[in-house]
Amino acid sequence: METYTLITGASSGFGKSIAWKLAPSHRLILAGRNMERLETVRSRCKTPERHILWPRDLSNVGGIAQELTDLMKTRGIGIEHFVHSAGFTGFQLARGVEMEFVRQIFNVNLFSAMEIIQPLTRKTTNQGALRSITFISSISGRLGGSGLSVYGATKGAINAMSISLAVELAPDVRVNSILPGIIETEMTREYFQSPIFLGFYPLGFGRPEDVADAVEFLTSDRARWVTGHELVVDGGRTVCSPKPGEATARENELSARFASPQRQEKSNP
Amino acid sequence: MREAFTLITGAASGFGRSIAEKLSPSRRLVLSDVDAEKLDAARSACATPGHLLWARDLSQPDGVGAEFASFLATENVCIEHFIHSAGVFGHQFARAHDMAFVSRVFNVNLFSAIELIRPLTQKKANTAALRSITIISSVGTRVGAAGQYVYAASKGAVNGMCLALAVELAPTVRVNAVLPSIIESGMNREEFAKPEFVAAMKAMHPLGLGQPGDVADAVEFLMSDRARWITGQELVVDGGRLAGKTLLPVK
Numbered sequence: 100m101e102t103y104t105l106i107t108g109a110s111s112g113f114g115k116s117i118a119w120k121l122a123p124s125h126r127l128i129l130a131g132r133n134m135e136r137l138e139t140v141r142s143r144c145k146t147p148e149r150h151i152l153w154p155r156d157l158s159n160v161g162g163i164a165q166e167l168t169d170l171m172k173t174r175g176i177g178i179e180h181f182v183h184s185a186g187f188t189g190f191q192l193a194r195g196v197e198m199e200f201v202r203q204i205f206n207v208n209l210f211s212a213m214e215i216i217q218p219l220t221r222k223t224t225n226q227g228a229l230r231s232i233t234f235i236s237s238i239s240g241r242l243g244g245s246g247l248s249v250y251g252a253t254k255g256a257i258n259a260m261s262i263s264l265a266v267e268l269a270p271d272v273r274v275n276s277i278l279p280g281i282i283e284t285e286m287t288r289e290y291f292q293s294p295i296f297l298g299f300y301p302l303g304f305g306r307p308e309d310v311a312d313a314v315e316f317l318t319s320d321r322a323r324w325v326t327g328h329e330l331v332v333d334g335g336r337t338v339c340s341p342k343p344g345e346a347t348a349r350e351n352e353l354s355a356r357f358a359s360p361q362r363q364e365k366s367n368p
Numbered sequence: 369m370r371e372a373f374t375l376i377t378g379a380a381s382g383f384g385r386s387i388a389e390k391l392s393p394s395r396r397l398v399l400s401d402v403d404a405e406k407l408d409a410a411r412s413a414c415a416t417p418g419h420l421l422w423a424r425d426l427s428q429p430d431g432v433g434a435e436f437a438s439f440l441a442t443e444n445v446c447i448e449h450f451i452h453s454a455g456v457f458g459h460q461f462a463r464a465h466d467m468a469f470v471s472r473v474f475n476v477n478l479f480s481a482i483e484l485i486r487p488l489t490q491k492k493a494n495t496a497a498l499r500s501i502t503i504i505s506s507v508g509t510r511v512g513a514a515g516q517y518v519y520a521a522s523k524g525a526v527n528g529m530c531l532a533l534a535v536e537l538a539p540t541v542r543v544n545a546v547l548p549s550i551i552e553s554g555m556n557r558e559e560f561a562k563p564e565f566v567a568a569m570k571a572m573h574p575l576g577l578g579q580p581g582d583v584a585d586a587v588e589f590l591m592s593d594r595a596r597w598i599t600g601q602e603l604v605v606d607g608g609r610l611a612g613k614t615l616l617p618v619k
Contacts, residue, residue, distance in 0.1 A: 160467065193533060194489040196482055198430060209521060210470060217465035240524070243531035243600050252478060255509075255528020260521035262512030264462060327512055 102177045102228050103128045104318070105219075107157060107211070108185030110136035112284045113235055116307035117182055117314050118144055125180070125318075128170075132156045151176075157185050157211035158203050168218045177228030178219050180318045183212045184235045186253070190246035201249055208253035209260070220268065227271065233317045234261055234276040235310065238333050241278065254278075258329055265327030273326040275317045279310050280333030301335035370446040372497050373398045374591070375488075377426065377480070378454030380406035382553035383504055385413070386580035387451055387587050392416055398439075398447065400424055401454070420445070426454050426480035427472050437487035446497035447488050449591045452481040452526075453504045457555050459515035470518050477522035478529070489537065498541050500591045503530060504583065505545040507606050523547075527602055534600030542599040544590045549606035551578040574608030582607075 103126045108114035110131030118129055122144035130153040131137045137152045144150055153170060155163065171178065186208045191200055216232065218224040239247055240254040258276055265274040281287055282305040313332045316322055331337060373396045378384035380401035388399055392414035401407045404423040411419050422439055424432065440446060456476045460469055481503060487493035488501075506523040508516055527545055534543040550569060552560045559565045569577055586605045589595055604610060 164465065192489075193482075193485050193536060196486050198479065198483065201479060201482055205474065209525075210467070213462075213465055213470060213518070213521075214467070216462050220461075220463040239532070240528050241531070243533070243535035245532070245536035248529045248532035248536060249482065251528035251532040252482075252525035253528070255531075256521040256525035259509040259524020259527070260517045262510075263508065263514070263517040263520040264512070266512035267462060267514035267517065 100175065100177045100226060100228065101126060102179035103151065104180040104182065105130065105153075105178050105215070106182045106184060107131070107215070108183075108235075110140055112184070113279070113282070113307050113310045113314075114182075114184035115140045116311040117184060118150075120308065120311035120315050121318070122146065122150065126150065128153050128178070130155055130157075130185070157207045160206045160210045160214050163211055163214035164217045167215060168224050171218065171224060177225050179228050179230050181215065181219055181229070181232045182235070182314055182318070183215070183233070183257075185211065186235060188237075188239075188247075188250045191249055192246050193248055196249065204249055204253055205256075208250075209256050212257070213260075216264070220272070229268075229272050231318045231322075232261075232264065232268075232272060232274045233314050234274075235314075236261075236276040236278045236329070238278045238280050238331060238337050240329075241331075241337055261329070262327040269326060273317075273322065275322070275325060275328045275330060277310060277313050277317070278329050278331045278333065280305060280336040282307055282310060299336050299339065300333075301339050303334060305332065305334050370440075370444055370495055370497070371396060372448035373420065373445050374449040374451065375400065375422075375447045375484070376451045376453060377401070377484070378452075378504075380410045382453070382555060383548070383551075383580050383583045384451075384453035385410050387453060387584040388419075389413055389415070390581065390584035390588055392419065395449070396420075396445075398422055398445070400426075402426065427456070427475045429475050429479040429483045432480055432483035433486045436484055437490075437493040440487070440493060446495045448497050448499050450484065450488055450498065450501045451504075451587055451591070452484070452502070454480065455504060457519055460518050461515050462517060473518050473522050474525070477519075478525045481526070482529070485533070489541070496540070498537075500541060501530075501533065501537075501543045502587050502590050503543075503545045504587075505530075505547045505602065507547045507549045507604060507610060509547065509602075510604070510610055530602075531600050538599060542590075542595065544595070544599060545602045546583060546586045546590065547602050547604045547606065548583045549573060549578060549609045551580060551583065553580055572609055572612075573606065574612050576607060578605070578607050 105128040107130045109129035127150040134154040236257045237254040239251040240258045261276045375398045377400045379399035397419040400422040402425045505526045508520040509524045530545045
């Protein structure tokens with residue numbers, strides 16, 4: 100049975116960087132909402148013909164487990180590594196929170212991963228092929244921000260889920276999460292305009308490849324004794340204390356800009 | 369000027385009831401739970417009269433915010449402290465994932481709190497009376513166990529939410545989480561009836577078995593002015609379990 104690495108959120112942000120990084124050494128299943136964008140990502144992968152596309156909107160979780168099971172059975176393949184990179188952020192102040200937004204962000208960031216993990220951990224579907232699960236979480240599971248209570252909740256949920264899965268699925272499957280700081284992607288470019296912002300990052304701003312490198316490490320045998328770990332990839336953001344006033348100024352700026360009840364789609368900050 | 373109350377969810381049993389009993393001599397309470405009858409019994413166990421009841425099934429969070437806002441208006445009261453103790457616990461293995469279970473756990477443990485916090489932080493619904501939010505989380509967010517990933521995820525979500533809310537609602541409202549280890553309550557009475565389970569629990573906790581009152585003490589501290597400079601924190605109440613988890617079992 101040929102085994103694959105499944106990457107969700109593969110058509111943008113970290114997901115496509117991860118795809119390009121792993122393509123030379125892994126057969127990939129690229130999952131994303133938009134078929135056209137998935138095609139573009141695949142065409143820039145090494146040996147594009149080896150990789151499979153799975154267009155799926157993860158904001159609707161019903162049926163995901165069954166569809167993935169069907170895909171694996173039809174093609175007669177197994178999944179050895181799962182990288183959950185699908186996710187979006189959104190700013191909602193507590194006083195204006197909408198349940199619809201809450202459900203949607205939990206569907207994409209968390210519940211879809213639960214649906215996917217079910218067939219991957221079933222002998223009948225995946226024949227014990229699974230070796231690693233890597234979640235893209237966020238330092239928002241460790242740092243608070245105004246308007247980020249719901250997004251932070253999804254990432255806190257991922258971190259806590261990882262450690263229980265790490266225990267449950269050991270010793271065959273390792274389960275880890277990566278906690279990136281805000282990294283420049285198409286979606287987050289606007290954050291990077293303010294000079295205040297650089298003061299938060301002792302190593303400067305990160306690139307999507309920094310996250311892809313961490314994913315590659317955690318999925319590899321070099322991390323064979325690493326499980327239930329939260330790997331922070333943030334250029335020093337969480338260990339740095341910005342100058343007085345800067346943090347507050349930045350928070351206020353972000354709140355003012357994003358505290359509308361509208362959903363703001365971004366890749367993981 | 370509306371009278372200020374403390375809202376406790378899950379108040380009919382377990383930690384919630386113990387918190388209600390602890391706070392009742394000094395605070396006016398709004399006790400909430402799914403079962404009106406048990407809720408009434410919890411109120412009778414309080415040291416003083418005058419506490420309000422709000423019976424609501426939090427496994428259906430839609431509309432919770434609006435309903436609670438109209439409860440506040442009808443009773444002409446406001447909420448100064450919110451303690452979210454309602455919670456659903458359960459085992460589920462990843463390979464047997466069931467979305468209905470996931471929804472139930474998240475609805476009670478997290479989404480209902482989000483729904484309640486909305487009116488509590490709205491000036492027109494709560495007259496800016498809110499001073500603290502304390503949520504009962506779990507050490508399951510710090511140490512993993514098989515069959516716990518859904519429950520742990522819901523509590524990890526609580527922790528992540530508290531951090532962000534602590535920043536958002538400062539300086540008027542403090543937001544903290546309490547992370548208890550396993551303590552005997554209604555949810556796990558069957559397990560505690562087994563001597564081998566009790567022995568394992570004793571071995572796991574350097575300070576011996578915990579009691580619901582231990583959690584209530586932590587909640588009382590966090591909502592009081594003695595904790596006026598504490599926000600965004602996770603207070604672990606675990607009899608030393610985490611401190612002792614890394615090396616050898618406790619003798």
